Amino acid sequence: MKLIILDQNRVIEVPAGTNLLEALRENGLHPDAPCGGRGKCGKCKVMADGAEKLACQTVVDRDMMLSLPHQDSARILTDAQTADVTPDGANRYCIAFDLGTTTVVAYLMDGTTGKLLSKTSCMNPQAQFGADVISRIEYAMEGHAKELSGCIREALSELTQTAAKQAGISPADITAASIVGNTAMHHLLLEIDPKPLTVPPYMPNVSEGLTLSPAGLLPISPDGTVRILPNIAGFVGADTVGCLLATRLDTLDDLTLMIDIGTNGEMVLGNKNRRIACSTAAGPAFEGAKIECGMRGAPGAVDHVTVENGKLRFHVIGEGEAVGLCGSGLLDLIAALLETGEISESGRMESGKTYQLEGTRVYLTQKDVREVQLAKAAIRAGIELMCKRMGVRVEDIRQVLLAGAFGNYLDPNSACTIGMIPPALRERIVPIGNAAGEGAKMAVLSAEEYACSKRLARETEFLELASMPEFNDCYVDCLCFEEE
Numbered sequence: 001m002k003l004i005i006l007d008q009n010r011v012i013e014v015p016a017g018t019n020l021l022e023a024l025r026e027n028g029l030h031p032d033a034p035c036g037g038r039g040k041c042g043k044c045k046v047m048a049d050g051a052e053k054l055a056c057q058t059v060v061d062r063d064m065m066l067s068l069p070h071q072d073s074a075r076i077l078t079d080a081q082t083a084d085v086t087p088d089g090a091n092r093y094c095i096a097f098d099l100g101t102t103t104v105v106a107y108l109m110d111g112t113t114g115k116l117l118s119k120t121s122c123m124n125p126q127a128q129f130g131a132d133v134i135s136r137i138e139y140a141m142e143g144h145a146k147e148l149s150g151c152i153r154e155a156l157s158e159l160t161q162t163a164a165k166q167a168g169i170s171p172a173d174i175t176a177a178s179i180v181g182n183t184a185m186h187h188l189l190l191e192i193d194p195k196p197l198t199v200p201p202y203m204p205n206v207s208e209g210l211t212l213s214p215a216g217l218l219p220i221s222p223d224g225t226v227r228i229l230p231n232i233a234g235f236v237g238a239d240t241v242g243c244l245l246a247t248r249l250d251t252l253d254d255l256t257l258m259i260d261i262g263t264n265g266e267m268v269l270g271n272k273n274r275r276i277a278c279s280t281a282a283g284p285a286f287e288g289a290k291i292e293c294g295m296r297g298a299p300g301a302v303d304h305v306t307v308e309n310g311k312l313r314f315h316v317i318g319e320g321e322a323v324g325l326c327g328s329g330l331l332d333l334i335a336a337l338l339e340t341g342e343i344s345e346s347g348r349m350e351s352g353k354t355y356q357l358e359g360t361r362v363y364l365t366q367k368d369v370r371e372v373q374l375a376k377a378a379i380r381a382g383i384e385l386m387c388k389r390m391g392v393r394v395e396d397i398r399q400v401l402l403a404g405a406f407g408n409y410l411d412p413n414s415a416c417t418i419g420m421i422p423p424a425l426r427e428r429i430v431p432i433g434n435a436a437g438e439g440a441k442m443a444v445l446s447a448e449e450y451a452c453s454k455r456l457a458r459e460t461e462f463l464e465l466a467s468m469p470e471f472n473d474c475y476v477d478c479l480c481f482e483e484e
Contacts, residue, residue, distance in 0.1 A: 002063045005029075014060055020046070021055040025128050029068065031055055034131030034289030041131075041289055045069065087114045087445040091176040093169060094444040095160060095220065098239065098437035099152070099181030099189065100124060101133055101262055102287055102296070103405070105437050106159040108167050111176065114445050118166035120159050125151040126188065131289040133184035133235075133264060137194045149191045157219050174220040178227040178444035180436050182264060183237035186228065201464065202234035209454045227443055227450050230457035233464075235279035240266045242439025243403045244456045245449060247432065249275060254398035257383065257425075260436065261286060261406045265379045268460065269386040269397070275456075276386050278463040280378035285371040286327035286406050293362045295324035302362055303409060305332035307339050314357060322360040328409040333357075333364055334372055335414035338481055345481045347373050376420035377478035382465060383422065384474055389463055394422045403435040418481050 003012040003023060014023045021044055024031045035041035037056035044055040047067035091111035098105045105121040126148055129139045140148050156179075164171045179189070183204050187194040192205050209230040214220045229238035243258055243266075244250070251272055258268045265282035268275055288294035295301050299318030302325050306313050314329070316322045325333065333355075337343040342350055349355060349366050356363040387394050400421065402408070412429040415421045421429065442449040465471050 001060045003060065004063070004065045005068060008068070016061060018060045019056065020048070020053075020058040020060055020064075023060060024055060024068075031068070031128055033128055034287075035135065037129075038135075042292075043289070085114060085442040085445055085449055087111055088447055090447065091174075091224075091444075093117075093167075093174045094176040094178075095163060095174050095218075096177065096437065096440035096444045097156060097159070097179045097181075098242070098434060098440055099156075099179055099185045100239070100404075100436075101182065101185060101264070102127060102131075104152075104155055104159065105434065106156075106163050107437060107441050108163040108174070109441060109445060111445060116441075117169075118163045120162045120166065122155055122159060124185075125155050131287055133182065134198075136188060137184055137198060140188055140194055141198075145188070145191050145193075148188045152185075152189055153217060156217070160219055171219045172221050175224040176227070176444050177214065177218055177220055177224065178229065178440045178450070180229045180238040180242040180440040180443075182239050182266070183231045183234055185239075186231060186237055190228070197234045201467075204231045204234055204237075207231045207233075207457070209450070209457070229440065229443055229450075229453050232277050232457050232460055233279065233462040235264055236266050236277045236462060238453075238457075239436035240268065240277060241453050241457045242436040242443070244268060244275070244460065245439035245442055245453050246435040247401055247403075250456060250459075255392060255396050256399050256401060257386075257397050258401045258403060258435075259379070259407060259421075260403040261379065261410075262404055265375075265382065267379075267382050267386065269383075269390055270460075274390065275460045276390055276463050277460050278382045278386055278465055280382040280465065282375040282378050285368075285375045286330065288324070288326060290371050291325060291330060291368045292365050293324045294330065294368075295326055297326040297328070297405070297409065300324060301326035302329035302333070302357065302360075304411065305329060305336045305357075307336045310340065312336055312340070312357065322357060322362045325362060325364070326409075327406045328411065328414075330364075330368070330372065331410055331414045331418065331420075334369060334481075335411075335417040337364070338417060343369060343481070347479070347481060372418070373479050373481070376418055377475050379420050380422070380478040381471065381475040384478070385465055385468055385471065386463060388470075395424050397425055398428060400425050400429045401435070402429060402431045403433070405434075407431055408433055419478065 021037045033044045089112045094109050094111040096107045108118045130136050210228040212226045231237045260266045265280040268277045300323035301317045302314050304315040353366045354363045408431045416423045416426040
């Protein structure tokens with residue numbers, strides 16, 4: 001059967017009976033499929049012979065003429081508060097990677113001065129197999145581990161070549177690399193069996209830091225080394241360790257809460273005396289999945305909403321037509337509707353089952369509100385229970401460091417208005433950018449910093465929220481939007 005891709009002037013041949021989503025994946029077209037092709041998210045829409053269809057629910061039983069949706073590049077956060085690190089000068093050129101669930105960022109540096117020579121980024125191609133880590137783990141366990149590993153290794157290779165070209169060097173001139181990522185990304189990259197992440201006690205198959213040969217992993221000097229930062233627990237990975245390294249949390253006197261909110265919410269509470277980490281199943285709502293008009297932070301996304309004289313005002317990335325809601329816009333919209341009374345403290349939409357932004361096709365549904373309630377309750381419960389375990393009050397936290405893209409773009413007032421972050425901490429919130437990437441840079445520039453990352457992982461306690469008898473009650477209490 002022939003698939004004629006009209007907008008790319010391309011013809012693909014596939015066997016009759018092939019699932020259309022699988023056919024697109026196998027031919028490198030990277031369709032958007034946050035639910036992993038289970039027919040739940042409705043995001044893999046294509047025009048097939050003039051009719052809109054879900055690719056994951058379509059069987060190729062004839063020649064088809066396809067129009068695929070245009071995918072604008074999402075905003076990818078690459079900057080962070082720069083940490084102070086002295087390079088050890090062991091390598092002339094070094095490259096560091098932040099391997100996120102949604103995006104991947106590469107930083108190429110001068111190994112003697114620490115100067116950033118180039119940086120580049122891309123969307124994580126594994127997203128075509130599911131927006132969240134659980135979907136990808138399940139896909140790997142169904143016999144597709146090599147496919148998942150292969151596509152991300154290809155992305156890392158392309159980023160390495162692009163970064164080297166921008167800096168005017170050969171990839172072979174690079175003799176050291178480092179990689180941070182959550183535990184699932186770590187296992188899927190290295191083809192480590194992820195099954196232990198899915199069954200109690202949900203711990204990694206491999207936790208310790210690894211120093212590997214680049215062969216088959218990165219196109220750098222074959223004599224080079226690749227440092228993989230350690231994991232703390234099943235869903236608190238090397239990216240969190242990178243954040244700890246970058247923020248120097250182990251040197252701080254003040255009680256500090258560090259939060260990295262993505263498809264999973266990782267948090268660390270502590271200071272130089274003690275640190276506790278936990279993971280919350282925030283779900284992919286803030287990445288656009290499971291939200292009817294949800295999308296990534298790309299042109300056309302509503303990224304901020306405010307209330308002026310009782311009316312909603314909003315901003316669209318790219319200043320064009322609004323076509324969807326990204327995470328920060330979703331958070332703002334719900335906070336704004338709480339302020340205007342359109343949404344009650346229980347989460348009920350007073351005007352019915354949807355709210356449409358004036359003059360746009362973008363709307364919010366009652367189900368969308370419930371998805372945000374589930375996500376914010378998980379994060380808030382994690383904060384409350386870490387405080388309880390540490391024996392401190394929420395009010396004792398002196399600063400809240402928000403890491404990652406979502407934390408960088410969200411309005412702290414909105415996060416507190418909906419109760420995701422305790423309102424008492426409203427004035428103590430500081431966005432710190434891509435701290436995981438900054439930690440990866442530190443670890444590749446200095447063997448001492450890499451050793452420090454291992455110590456941080458080893459000395460940070462892990463709190464398994466699901467095992468706490470009070471978790472369910474705390475989680476339910478946090479579902480409402482009422483400020484406490």
